[in-house]
Amino acid sequence: MKKISESAVRRLSLYQRLLQEADAAGSETISSGELAERGGTTSAQVRKDLSLFGSFGKRGMGYSVQELLGRIRSILGLTRSWRVALVGAGKLGSALFSYRDFEARGFRICAVFDADPDKVGTPLGDLTIQADEEMDATLREREVEIAIVAVPAEAAQQVVDRVVKAGVRAVLNFAPVRLRVPRGVTLRNVDVTLELEGLSFALSTR
Amino acid sequence: MKKISESAVRRLSLYQRLLQEADAAGSETISSGELAERGGTTSAQVRKDLSLFGSFGKRGMGYSVQELLGRIRSILGLTRSWRVALVGAGKLGSALFSYRDFEARGFRICAVFDADPDKVGTPLGDLTIQADEEMDATLREREVEIAIVAVPAEAAQQVVDRVVKAGVRAVLNFAPVRLRVPRGVTLRNVDVTLELEGLSFALSTR
DNA sequence: CCTATCTTGTGAATTCATTCACAAGCGGGG
């Protein structure tokens, strides 16, 4: 299988969302041009992206919204649900926890950890905040596949080492540090400060 | 001036952080190789990135940490502070509000808005949550330059239209939608669901 | 059945980004 670039995956994810919207709006079919228009890209880009995985359209007609949605969901691995652990139950962690959209999209948070002894034992939704020490056992027991790291920068590397040791192979990191993960573990970063600095740069250069 | 790619700006922002760490650790100088090592890139990449803006190093010696830090901060526009408005004071908005790191990095939140009448008037830090109707006047009055949009997807386009009309030229959007902004306005998106879906894809393909 | 009109899928061309590779500087040690 050829290599799929991260930006292509991002766009697929976006198309998926656009298709859901089109579906909700009652559209039966959609063309690469319409998808491009709504997604802020070009029709050639849309077709090229899709062609990496097969040919799903009908010439002259476009794509069946329902079918393409199913195909993309299947490509992205969204036809099943994923078990997610949240590490760090501070302000950001709590906000992420109560973001219902994750659940709706198949990402089920099934464990929450925090290093603060005062927080350990506190209920959060239908879960209870657990101590970091319980991480290894709980992650294995609940077969957690994805970890969301929402701890201070200083603690993040240690946390990621732990979750990786417990078998987690995908990490979404919110701490403003460059984490090291072994080969075979996928890491994505959400770095808000870095985005703000990008805006600062854009505002400064003109 | 040549065009600077978004990824180059991201890396500059990263170098800046690495330099701050090196500075805190007492390093006087640093080589492109060390920066690359810590930033997960290559020394050639580091030098190329920096060469877009000038030549800041000494051959044989590397870069003065202090000086390079200053140069990059100046390039990124971080030698001044920016006035930021937060739109949406829900869980995520509140979490972002109390993230002290923004303040420390020169992004000062100086206005908070929410559409919920129950929240309007509530104090948040040393600010008071204001109604959306007051946005235009307040943004202009306080000369807000950056808006952080942390509202539900349905409301985001309307919010961004408003803040743009009030003179804001940079937007950081957390809502899972593709927003339209006029030419001259810079938009960055933080889309957590999309990142999770990227992890799902990675886990699925092996 | 034939034509006019759309829109896909995809090689080829182009643009953009990264990596290579090396001449040119710089400083320290003898």
Next chain:
DNA sequence: CCCCGCTTGTGAATGAATTCACAAGATAGG
């Protein structure tokens, strides 16, 4: 003062991503 080891800065080469452009398939209407 001169050589040696190190590291920068940058053209050239390579590699990756995007855009172009068009043959081929599909439908609708007459």
